[in-house]
Amino acid sequence: MxxxxxxxxxxxxxxxxxLQNESVAVATADKLTFIGxxxxxxxxxxEATSFVSPRAIPQLSDADALxxxxxxxxxxxxxxxxxxxxxxxxAEAAGADAIAVFTAASDAFTRRNxxxxxxxxxxxxxxxxxxxxxxxxxxxxxxxxxxxxxxxxRVEPARVAAIAAALRDLGADxxxxxxxxxxxxxxxxxxxxxxxxxxxxxxxxxxxxxxxTRGTALANVMAGLEDxxxxxxxxxxxxxxxPYAPGAAGNLATEDLVYLxxxxxxxxxxxxxxxxxxxxxxxxxxxxxxxxxxxxxxGWDPRTGSPVG
Ligand code: COA
Ligand code: ZN
Numbered sequence: 001m002x003x004x005x006x007x008x009x010x011x012x013x014x015x016x017x018x019l020q021n022e023s024v025a026v027a028t029a030d031k032l033t034f035i036g037x038x039x040x041x042x043x044x045x046x047e048a049t050s051f052v053s054p055r056a057i058p059q060l061s062d063a064d065a066l067x068x069x070x071x072x073x074x075x076x077x078x079x080x081x082x083x084x085x086x087x088x089x090x091a092e093a094a095g096a097d098a099i100a101v102f103t104a105a106s107d108a109f110t111r112r113n114x115x116x117x118x119x120x121x122x123x124x125x126x127x128x129x130x131x132x133x134x135x136x137x138x139x140x141x142x143x144x145x146x147x148x149x150x151x152x153x154r155v156e157p158a159r160v161a162a163i164a165a166a167l168r169d170l171g172a173d174x175x176x177x178x179x180x181x182x183x184x185x186x187x188x189x190x191x192x193x194x195x196x197x198x199x200x201x202x203x204x205x206x207x208x209x210x211x212x213t214r215g216t217a218l219a220n221v222m223a224g225l226e227d228x229x230x231x232x233x234x235x236x237x238x239x240x241x242x243p244y245a246p247g248a249a250g251n252l253a254t255e256d257l258v259y260l261x262x263x264x265x266x267x268x269x270x271x272x273x274x275x276x277x278x279x280x281x282x283x284x285x286x287x288x289x290x291x292x293x294x295x296x297x298x299g300w301d302p303r304t305g306s307p308v309g
Contacts, residue, residue, distance in 0.1 A: 007267040009231040016047040018239035028062045037278035042270040050081035051090040067094035101125045102142040105160045106149035129171045141172035147184030161195035182213025186223035193227045207231035217252035237279040238291035253292030276309035
């Protein structure tokens with residue numbers, strides 16, 4: 001098995017996954033301030049919002065207004081979530097150039113989330129991914145509930161790997177496996193990584209999306225790192241979850257991930273002190289204390305023993 005990568009990509013999902021499950025509505029201007037702080041902290045891939053039904057996710061119903069105002073630069077990618085061709089049309093009109101489609105490993109969850117079975121979703125994504133690829137957009141595909149389904153329980157890892165391979169075959173640049181309800185443990189991550197790699201999907205095209213619902217997210221990241229996975233999702237402030245997954249609260253906090261990677265000496269380009277500013281800003285706007293461990297305790301400089309951030 002490969003060794004830990006020297007550098008990893010941190011894929012920030014706070015403005016999307018983080019905010020979609022918060023009961024407090026955040027103003028578009030505050031979302032833009034938050035995103036500006038994330039960019040200032042060094043994040044280069046920020047999932048900005050979703051072009052889904054405003055009835056399904058009212059928190060992100062300002063997507064058409066938000067995306068044209070994003071602080072664009074050649075170094076920053078702002079993928080947006082798109083469930084269907086209608087969403088792609090809206091994303092294109094708003095000036096997006098990177099998308100994420102999303103299905104899951106279980107029919108019960110996929111039906112509740114996007115009103116389709118997994119097979120139906122793969123068929124629906126075919127034209128979406130083809131159109132995006134023709135425009136030379138970057139594309140990602142999520143497989144949610146990859147470690148367990150809130151409605152039907154155990155998920156077969158071989159099924160997850162098969163869906164990942166199908167999404168790769170549809171042209172997705174990256175496949176991201178999501179532990180939507182935060183039930184996974186490191187041995188499952190290792191099994192899944194092995195099965196996915198066996199399908200021929202390169203480690204450079206695999207990402208993991210962990211929720212810390214039961215405190216296993218960083219252990220799971222470690223299992224991914226040890227097998228050479230190079231991209232991990234996280235949400236600054238540890239906000240969020242999926243409204244269609246009961247008990248899914250709590251994405252892995254970006255500041256907790258950054259602290260671990262700094263300690264391991266793995267490069268990622270994000271500066272913890274500046275990131276904590278972004279975390280404090282968004283938790284202030286949501287009116288609640290920071291959920292992250294590092295947000296509560298602060299960082300720590302191993303050379304001086306002094307607090308950081
Ligand atoms: N953007 C905006 N509105 C859309 C849309 C899109 N991309 N796609 C469909 N809609 C509208 C339809 O016009 C319809 O509106 P109406 O009720 O006012 O007539 C409504 O959404 C329902 O669409 P329909 O085609 O009947 O499908 P559905 O009810 O099965 O919903 C989705 C399908 C995909 C649109 C909906 O389930 C959805 O937006 N899910 C997103 C869930 C999500 O983001 N979860 C979090 C990520 S983990
Ligand atoms: Zn999530």
